[in-house]
Amino acid sequence: MKKQVTLSKEFLKGVWDNNPVLxxxxxxxxxxxVTVSAINGLAMGLAATFVLxxxxxxxxxxxxxxPPQVRIASFIVIIATFVTIVxxxxxAKFPDLSKALGPFIPLIVVNCVILxxxxxxxxxxxxxxxxxxxxxxxxxxxxxxxxxxxxxxxIGSRTFxxxxxxxxxxxxxLIMILPAGAFLTLGLLLGAVNVYADRKKRLEHESLxxxxxxxxxxxxxxxLEVK
Amino acid sequence: xxxxxxxxxxxxxxxxxxxxLLAVVSGWADPLIAANQKAATEAAIFRVKPEGKKYEQIKNxxxxxxxxxxxxxxxxxxxxxxxxxxxxxxxxxxxxLSEDLNNISAIEVLDQVETPGLxxxxxxxxxxSQFLKxxxxxxxxxxxxxxxxxxxxxxxxTGATISSKAVVAILNDGISRLKKLRESGGLx
Numbered sequence: 030m031k032k033q034v035t036l037s038k039e040f041l042k043g044v045w046d047n048n049p050v051l052x053x054x055x056x057x058x059x060x061x062x063v064t065v066s067a068i069n070g071l072a073m074g075l076a077a078t079f080v081l082x083x084x085x086x087x088x089x090x091x092x093x094x095x096p097p098q099v100r101i102a103s104f105i106v107i108i109a110t111f112v113t114i115v116x117x118x119x120x121a122k123f124p125d126l127s128k129a130l131g132p133f134i135p136l137i138v139v140n141c142v143i144l145x146x147x148x149x150x151x152x153x154x155x156x157x158x159x160x161x162x163x164x165x166x167x168x169x170x171x172x173x174x175x176x177x178x179x180x181x182x183x184i185g186s187r188t189f190x191x192x193x194x195x196x197x198x199x200x201x202x203l204i205m206i207l208p209a210g211a212f213l214t215l216g217l218l219l220g221a222v223n224v225y226a227d228r229k230k231r232l233e234h235e236s237l238x239x240x241x242x243x244x245x246x247x248x249x250x251x252x253l254e255v256k
Numbered sequence: 257x258x259x260x261x262x263x264x265x266x267x268x269x270x271x272x273x274x275x276x277l278l279a280v281v282s283g284w285a286d287p288l289i290a291a292n293q294k295a296a297t298e299a300a301i302f303r304v305k306p307e308g309k310k311y312e313q314i315k316n317x318x319x320x321x322x323x324x325x326x327x328x329x330x331x332x333x334x335x336x337x338x339x340x341x342x343x344x345x346x347x348x349x350x351x352x353l354s355e356d357l358n359n360i361s362a363i364e365v366l367d368q369v370e371t372p373g374l375x376x377x378x379x380x381x382x383x384x385s386q387f388l389k390x391x392x393x394x395x396x397x398x399x400x401x402x403x404x405x406x407x408x409x410x411x412x413x414t415g416a417t418i419s420s421k422a423v424v425a426i427l428n429d430g431i432s433r434l435k436k437l438r439e440s441g442g443l444x
Contacts, residue, residue, distance in 0.1 A: 096266060098263055103267060106267070109274075110278060121285040121292070124289075206372045207372060
């Protein structure tokens with residue numbers, strides 16, 4: 030029997046444990062290209078999340094009638110439809126944002142986070158779980174882009190969401206809003222996330238060892254089985 | 257055989273439903289997008305020709321050109337949209353011109369992909385304000401590292417000489433085409 034994951038875990042895995050940008054390193058092209066400011070990162074993240082959620086819901090609903098031979102083609106058509114809707118709505122309602130994000134909204138079609146989730150998750154699970162998975166992955170993607178955009182905007186142009194927060198004496202680092210700044214920030218961010226994750230793992234391991242020394246082997250196995 | 261029919265059916269229906277959905281959304285969005293573009297152009301025209309109240313496009317100019325009218329419905333000059341090569345891509349700008357084409361009222365850069373922090377200064381003050389009341393004949397000229405002393409000169413931005421010169425070249429290009437158009441009687 031397949032091991033069932035709790036629903037909250039289904040949501041949270043995308044935010045941290047399997048964060049699409051920070052852990053799976055997927056969808057890096059829009060990640061690197063649009064995050065010159067926090068608002069760009071947020072808008073890109075939300076647009077991708079919308080597409081991801083809608084596509085996951087629909088694909089997991091009709092997963093049983095799509096023949097496996099044409100599944101990728103079907104996924105792409107469905108994803109492209111939602112992306113075009115987002116693109117048109119943004120152009121109609123938020124022309125400035127649409128101009129800033131430029132070609133990267135249409136390019137969500139080939140964002141591997143979205144196709145990856147359809148193939149790996151939505152096409153194998155029920156709509157409820159697919160929805161939670163999509164929301165979680167979308168949130169993880171959005172948070173990563175927002176953090177990246179925020180850091181680059183604060184250091185590169187002294188502002189955060191367009192409001193100046195660094196003093197005038199601070200000379201903005203132009204490299205941060207150039208493409209090279211995206212690689213530097215992402216690299217350091219990945220390093221920091223890995224250091225944190227390693228530390229957490231080590232501490233957990235140490236506490237388990239300490240616990241084992243206290244209670245002994247038999248009891249520990251019993252405890253783990255109950256869990 | 258059955259499999260093939262199912263494949264065809266599923267993919268075709270997905271395609272048809274998607275197409276239908278997009279047609280509906282596009283029917284709703286297209287007029288809004290056109291209105292947005294028109295509003296953006298209009299706002300730019302009135303920013304470079306602040307005294308303007310009405311405008312109309314001159315259709316057979318061969319480039320984007322607008323005739324601007326003041327509150328008494330008299331011709332008060334032109335707004336010229338022109339583009340050319342910058343340092344790392346096209347620069348597209350709009351310039352307001354007096355009726356005799358000898359003075360610039362203001363310019364605004366509409367699109368550019370210049371180096372952030374250096375070339376992008378062509379969008380900002382104080383560079384753009386140098387073009388207020390600038391004379392256009394015989395042509396716009398630039399000086400480097402010193403204050404301009406002629407009425408048809410501007411000072412280039414330190415670190416962005418190529419971008420600054422590109423703006424001047426685009427303006428000269430557009431204005432000379434406009435002057436030729438006037439000589440041939442195309443500005444009616």
